[in-house]
Amino acid sequence: MRSGAGERDGTDMWEVALPERPLQVPGVQMAGFRDRGVVPIDLRVIPQPAVSLALEFGAGMPFVEQDGGWQLRGSIVAGLGAGASGAVRVRGGSYEGVQVRLSPLVARAALGVSPAELDGAVFGLEELWGREASRIREWLDNASTWEQRFALTDALLARRIAEGPAVDAEVGWAWRRIVASQGVVKVEGLATEVGWSRKRLWARFQAQIGLPPKRAADLVRFDHAVHRLTAGEPATLVAAESGYADQSHLHRDIVARTGATPVTVVGDPWLEVDDVAWSD
Template identity: 40%
Template sequence: MTASVVEGAFRTCGRATAAWLRPYVSAYTGYRQDAGPPSVHQGVASAHLTFVLCLDGRVDILSNADPAKPAGSFTAAVGGLHGSPARIAQGDPQTGLQLRLTWRGARALLGVPAGELAGDTVDLHDLLSGRATTLLDRLASTEDWRARFDLLDTELAKLLRRGRGEVGVLPEVGYAWDRLAETGGNLRIEDLAREVGWSRRYLADRFRAETGLAPKAAARVIRFEGACDRLLAPDRPALARVAAEAGYVDQAHLSRDFRDLAGIPATAWLAERTGR
């Protein structure tokens, strides 16, 4: 099912991915950004990598979540997992597609562990070579969003067949991430390490190398992403209710996470995405 949203000068159209693709990409979003005054968008910390394909315009990264990583301008890029916001220039018109890529999808589709992309924005042309250009050209010549999403299904299936899937992923790391996701990030890392059968330090090292985040940081962004999804619900829930449902101690705890992970207050984040 394709859903459309109009957010002032920013319009989106999206759909969930098919079951066979969902372990690697959870959703597609098409977007169109009208020209506007120069501004800075905060790239919020998330439990998903961001895979962007520009049909016109470019993504201009002013600063990455990891300040040691260089800024850049891209027509196709993937942003790794990060625990602090990136800064992205806005103002120029842009049309494109954004994919919510899982850490498993980094290996399966791009051929690299998500840990190698952590805190950075990487040009997809470097990862996919000429296939990135071909994909952009085919998407740009396709007339509507539904057809573009169908084309993504076809092209991502090809990448999966060419790749090595999850070869190289330690099952303990996969189990640990899945447990954090199942609990909404509300699981003590000591208990998780005990379940896995590793020391907390060894779990942190192996988990970070594969995903780009330590388990504690992953739990934090998983909980935060859940809170953000709840805030976007049609019934417009109060921040205190969202904090309680997502497992925060209180509303102030969630507000601190917005400051640290989004770089802006919850009210500003919500207004940016919904106009309300």
């Protein structure tokens, strides 16, 4: 099992476990997190082009604070781009959990609702799954290894995705085109490429993916750029190669999406652990 850690002031904060075996369904990633208890948890949630599940277990139960006060405890679902403007933070005591990132292409089938219904917000998993949310928590808590927890989560998601609705092939193609271009794509041409009218593609794409194509491309572009900055690449180069007009444009986008300056964001533990947990 591979593992790694995010750092704050040089101190390892997290134990991170990754599956040793391939998962059953493309578009699903997962990692196990256990905080080391060095400092209290206080994490800014950075928007990302995925729908996230945080399946918590164990004795500790940190809370998600959204919109300056509304708090959620237990397992949660975060919609596409959740955390905009720095509105979502994770705070509290110790944490153990399996975190899952779902491509929008499989999120609707896995969750039972369209990503558009999540509207970039955070919800308790019980609101979507009912008693099944409690059962998965019990299963994860009773499992003795990370690999067992990954296998349980993988089997659950594979079943739900197999039973749920698939996105339109044209919508899937457009999303993959946006991701492959790292968000730098002329979205106006996507409808022509799939042979649909612009109105039809935009409506189906937003309903099934959760954002219209232009906003989806901008989110993918931001995600790619902020990870390059975290890796230490110069902002001028990142802006030029990521489709921004200039460095100031990149700066404004990061502030608007995270509520913080680029210097603050690239040192954030959320991103420092990101490439360990979600590396290709």
